[in-house]
Every structure is written in C-alpha cells, then in structure tokens.
Amino acid sequence: xxxxxxxxxxxxETLPFYQSPAACGFTSPAADYLQDTLxxxxxxxxxxxxxxxxxAQGQSMKGAGIFDGDILIIDRSLTPGDGDVILALxxxxxxxxxxxxxxxxxxxxxxxPDYPAIKLDSEEGLNVWGVVTExxxxxx
Amino acid sequence: MKDVIALxxxxxxxxxxxxxxNPSLLGKALGVLSNNDGCIVARTAQLKALxxxxxxxxxxxxxxxxxxxxxxxxxxxxxxxxxSSRFMSVLEQFSPKLEVYSIxxxxxxxxGFPLANLHAIGLDMKRRVFQWTGLPIGxxxxxxxxxxxxxxxxxxxxxxxxxxxDLTSPIRQQRLxxxxxxxEVWGVGRRIGxxxxxxxxxxxxxxxxxNRRWIRKQFSVVLERxxxxxxxxxxxxxxxxxxxxxxxxxCSRSFGQRVTTRQALHAALASFICRACEKLRKQQxxxxxxxxFIRTDPFKANLPQTGRSLKLMVPSPTSDSSVWLQQLNPxxxxxxxxxxEYKKAGFALVDLCSGAGFQGDxxxxxxxxxxxxxxxxxxxxxxxxxxxxxxxxxxxxRAQPWHMNQQVLSPSYTTQWPEIMKVQT
Numbered sequence: 001x002x003x004x005x006x007x008x009x010x011x012x013e014t015l016p017f018y019q020s021p022a023a024c025g026f027t028s029p030a031a032d033y034l035q036d037t038l039x040x041x042x043x044x045x046x047x048x049x050x051x052x053x054x055x056a057q058g059q060s061m062k063g064a065g066i067f068d069g070d071i072l073i074i075d076r077s078l079t080p081g082d083g084d085v086i087l088a089l090x091x092x093x094x095x096x097x098x099x100x101x102x103x104x105x106x107x108x109x110x111x112x113p114d115y116p117a118i119k120l121d122s123e124e125g126l127n128v129w130g131v132v133t134e135x136x137x138x139x140x
Numbered sequence: 141m142k143d144v145i146a147l148x149x150x151x152x153x154x155x156x157x158x159x160x161x162n163p164s165l166l167g168k169a170l171g172v173l174s175n176n177d178g179c180i181v182a183r184t185a186q187l188k189a190l191x192x193x194x195x196x197x198x199x200x201x202x203x204x205x206x207x208x209x210x211x212x213x214x215x216x217x218x219x220x221x222x223x224s225s226r227f228m229s230v231l232e233q234f235s236p237k238l239e240v241y242s243i244x245x246x247x248x249x250x251x252g253f254p255l256a257n258l259h260a261i262g263l264d265m266k267r268r269v270f271q272w273t274g275l276p277i278g279x280x281x282x283x284x285x286x287x288x289x290x291x292x293x294x295x296x297x298x299x300x301x302x303x304x305x306d307l308t309s310p311i312r313q314q315r316l317x318x319x320x321x322x323x324e325v326w327g328v329g330r331r332i333g334x335x336x337x338x339x340x341x342x343x344x345x346x347x348x349x350x351n352r353r354w355i356r357k358q359f360s361v362v363l364e365r366x367x368x369x370x371x372x373x374x375x376x377x378x379x380x381x382x383x384x385x386x387x388x389x390x391c392s393r394s395f396g397q398r399v400t401t402r403q404a405l406h407a408a409l410a411s412f413i414c415r416a417c418e419k420l421r422k423q424q425x426x427x428x429x430x431x432x433f434i435r436t437d438p439f440k441a442n443l444p445q446t447g448r449s450l451k452l453m454v455p456s457p458t459s460d461s462s463v464w465l466q467q468l469n470p471x472x473x474x475x476x477x478x479x480x481e482y483k484k485a486g487f488a489l490v491d492l493c494s495g496a497g498f499q500g501d502x503x504x505x506x507x508x509x510x511x512x513x514x515x516x517x518x519x520x521x522x523x524x525x526x527x528x529x530x531x532x533x534x535x536x537x538r539a540q541p542w543h544m545n546q547q548v549l550s551p552s553y554t555t556q557w558p559e560i561m562k563v564q565t
Contacts, residue, residue: 047272048229049225049226049229049230049272049273050226050230050271050272050273052554052560052561053554053557053560054560054561054562055560055561055563056565057562057563057565058564058565059565060564060565061565066565068565072563076271076272076273076274077271087563089163092163092164092166093163093564094163094561094563095563095564095565096563096564096565097565110565129163129274
C-alpha cells in the first residue's frame with residue numbers, strides 16, 4: 001500500500017505564520033503577495049562554505065570601523081587585493097590589518113595613528129587567512 | 141566513454157581542522173584523541189615522525205606532553221562535522237555527482253572531462269579546498285573506485301606528486317601496482333592481506349593478475365570485485381548522493397567514570413535523547429521507533445556483567461524530545477538493575493521518515509509534531525547561547541560523572557556564537 005502523502009516537501013526553516021484560522025471567512029488579500037522574509041545570510045554571505053566568523057579584539061582598526069568586540073565576517077574564497085582588510089597569519093598569530101602594497105611590497109597597516117605599519121619583505125612573507133568583508137557592530 | 145573518478149581525502153583531517161583555527165599548532169607534533177581522551181586517532185606528520193603509532197593510549201606519551209614535545213587535543217566533533225560539510229560543498233563545485241565516503245573523504249565523478257586535463261583539475265580541487273577551508277587534501281584520479289583509492293595512496297606516499305596523482309593511463313597503473321604492497325589495496329584488510337601473502341601474492345599487480353575464479357573460491361566475491369576493479373573494470377556501484385541524511389541516529393557514550401545509580405543513568409540517557417532529537421530535527425525528519433541500551437564494561441572481567449536493550453515505540457512519528465523523555469522512566473524500570481557498574485549507554489532513533497510518506501495515526505488527534513514550535517525555539521536558543529543552555533531538567537544541572545573526559549577540547553569555532561575565533565586587530 002502506498003503511504004499517504006501529507007507533505008510534498010520538507011518544512012522550510014521559517015514559515016510565514018498565519019494569525020487567523022484557515023477554516024472559514026475571506027482569505028487574506030495579501031496571500032498572493034507573500035514573499036520570503038529578508039535574510040541577513042543572503043545579504044552578507046556570498047560563499048557559505050568559505051565564510052567564517054571571528055570576534056575582533058583591540059583598538060588598532062578603529063578607522064576602518066572595526067571596534068573591540070565587533071564580529072567580523074571573513075570570506076576565504078576571495079583573493080586579497082590592495083586595500084582589502086584581511087585576517088593575516090603573522091608569527092603564528094591571526095591579526096586583522098589593511099593590506100597595502102607599497103612599491104610592490106605588501107604592508108599591513110593599522111587604522112589608528114598609534115600603531116605603525118608592519119612591512120613584509122616579499123609576497124611570500126604574506127600569509128592571508130581570509131578577506132574581511134563585513135563588520136557587525138552592536139549598538140546596545 | 142570511460143568512467144573517471146577522483147578520490148579526495150583530507151590529510152590528518154582532525155589535526156588539520158584544529159590547525160586552521162589555531163595556527164600556532166602548525167608544524168607541531170599534534171595528535172587528536174578519541175572519545176573520553178582515550179587514545180590517539182589522528183596524527184600530524186611531525187607526530188608520526190616521533191614514532192607515535194595510531195591508537196597509542198594518551199597516557200603513554202604523558203611525559204612528552206608535559207615537556208611540550210607533543211600536543212594533544214580532545215576530539216571536537218562539532219568542529220570536524222562542520223569543516224567536513226564545507227569540504228564536501230567545495231568538491232560539489234567540480235561535479236554534481238559526489239559520494240561522501242566518510243567524514244574526510246569523497247568520491248567525485250569526473251567523467252566527460254578531457255583526459256589530458258584531469259591532473260590540472262585535481263590540482264585545482266586541491267588548491268580550492270585549501271583556499272576555501274584551509275584543509276590540505278590529496279587527490280587520486282582513475283577509472284574505478286579501487287584504482288582512484290590506489291592513486292590517492294600514491295599521492296600521499298610520494299611527496300614528489302604534489303598530492304595529486306592521475307592514474308588513468310594503464311601503463312602508469314601497472315607501474316604503481318608493481319611497487320604497492322597488496323595490503324594497501326582498498327578492500328584488502330590485514331587478515332586477507334596475510335592470507336594473500338601466504339598464497340604468494342605480495343603486490344597489487346600480482347592481485348590484479350590473479351585468477352578471478354580462484355579468488356572467488358578461496359576468498360570471496362567481494363575480493364573478486366576488487367580484482368576486476370584493479371583491472372580497470374568498473375564494478376563497485378556508486379552510492380547516490382551524500383550520506384548526510386542517515387537512516388538511523390545513534391547517540392551513545394562511554395562514561396568518563398563508571399555509573400552505578402539509576403539517577404545518573406537517567407540523566408545521561410536524557411541528554412542522549414535530547415541530542416538525538418536535535419539531530420533529527422536538523423535533518424527535518426521524524427521517527428516513531430527507538431532503541432535504548434545500557435551495559436557494563438566488558439574489559440572488567442572481574443566485575444558482574446550485564447547489558448540490556450529495549451525497543452521503544454510511540455504512536456506517531458515525532459522529533460519532539462519530550463515525547464521520548466516520557467518513555468525513559470518506564471524503559472529504565474525494565475533495563476536498570478542495582479549492583480552493576482555501568483560503562484556505556486545509548487539511544488538510537490531508527491526507521492526515520494521525512495515529512496513526505498508519513499502516515500498519520502487514526503487514534504491520536506494531532507499527528508504531526510505538536511511541539512514543533514517549542515523545539516524550534518529551543519534549538520535556536522542553544523545555537524545562539526551555547527549548546528545545552530536550555531535543556532530539560534532531567535538532563536541535570538551539575539557536571540555529571542558520566543560526562544566525557546575532554547580535558548583539552550578546543551572551542552566550537554564554527555557552530556557556537558560564544559566560541560568563535562578571537563582575533564587581534
């Protein structure tokens with residue numbers, strides 16, 4: 001015997017919630033216009049398999065809008081270029097800096113005059129973990 | 141057109157996952173421990189070089205750990221599971237046909253690509269998986285699964301290959317098989333390997349040239365299939381899709397300390413039920429049947445031994461933890477006996493069904509999931525504030541004796557908001 005089909009597809013993660021019982025009365029005039037709700041993931045994450053989150057610590061990137069405690073969205077799939085804010089691996093530690101090329105050599109710049117730039121000898125000395133694409137800053 | 145299959149697997153997968161988020165571990169003699177921090181189940185090349193074998197108990201390297209020569213980590217399956225699915229989804233960019241063979245390896249079908257490009261495609265897979273996930277992998281490409289496995293073995297064994305081996309050419313197949321011990325062939329275990337050696341078959345090439353009928357008679361039809369595959373004949377079927385949605389969900393643990401009271405067993409099983417149902421909800425499935433078991437430690441032969449299991453049924457398929465929690469006390473009435481030291485317990489949901497094909501129950505009013513919304517809220521809170529933040533009281537409040545030993549557990553960097561990486565600006 002064939003099992004009765006109750007659901008034709010798996011339940012989606014978020015369902016539009018109907019306040020009124022469906023039994024009788026007029027159907028909502030908006031029903032035809034129901035769309036998916038807005039998703040922050042869709043807005044902020046282009047490559048889910050390559051996207052990671054980290055919490056920033058320190059004051060050196062204030063000028064780039066990155067404050068202590070902010071959440072960073074990091075996309076590893078992107079190729080870092082001049083001017084990108086990156087998560088770099090330096091001496092076994094992960095740090096957030098702006099990548100700047102100066103006469104063809106990479107430098108890691110802070111966005112706070114109290115911190116000097118870190119100059120690297122060559123492209124090989126640059127070890128990029130990922131490109132920081134977004135900052136989530138809590139206001140309260 | 142010939143089939144072409146790539147076998148991609150991550151190098152020292154558990155160790156590599158740890159190193160991605162904690163780069164200070166790169167280049168170190170690092171090992172990852174089994175459940176309860178028992179023995180070493182993953183090793184970096186540096187740890188292998190120290191002569192530490194797979195399965196070495198943690199206490200045997202205690203002194204080297206104290207001196208800082210060896211670093212050990214508890215297994216962090218939340219992290220490894222997430223990294224595994226990232227790895228698999230990068231591979232999916234290369235081919236729609238993927239068979240997830242285990243947490244750290246997958247077969248990828250590459251039929252239809254020009255043969256001359258295969259090596260370049262393999263290099264591209266390796267490069268992209270590393271860029272997207274930070275995981276180093278090896279790639280073996282050939283015309284059958286068994287040969288792809290062999291190619292992957294060569295990619296690991298010979299560093300000069302750069303981690304990618306295209307073994308589609310029969311001449312290269314012959315050359316590699318001539319120098320590969322028969323025990324390294326996929327499907328030849330240690331026991332069969334020994335019997336083959338005794339019969340004078342020492343290399344993969346000798347196995348490939350063995351008489352098929354003799355192999356079937358002396359060994360099995362399974363080994364005959366291996367021989368066919370070594371000869372380039374495609375016979376191990378493709379398992380469709382990934383094994384992500386499983387047919388059963390098992391949650392079981394060996395306890396950190398032995399458990400003697402019913403109360404402690406109850407708390408342990410309650411937490412396994414919650415965990416199993418959480419997994420079930422994650423894959424959007426339901427179940428009406430479960431198996432529950434408790435047992436003592438079979439290695440403690442001087443202690444009284446017992447092991448009991450029970451099948452549980454509920455009226456209609458559910459993914460609601462509370463439905464199964466209500467079954468727990470009646471189950472323990474049957475299973476629990478005083479006077480034993482329990483070592484392990486488990487809860488398995490079997491006969492899983494999706495929404496489709498679900499058959500309602502005539503006698504109970506609401507059929508599908510009454511508590512869906514509450515469970516959704518529960519899962520969302522635990523995702524946001526940390527696993528087990530919100531839990532039924534039956535799981536218990538304090539650290540329990542049955543908790544796993546996880547002395548050196550790394551954070552769940554990718555699955556729990558409070559535990560994401562911290563980085564200096």
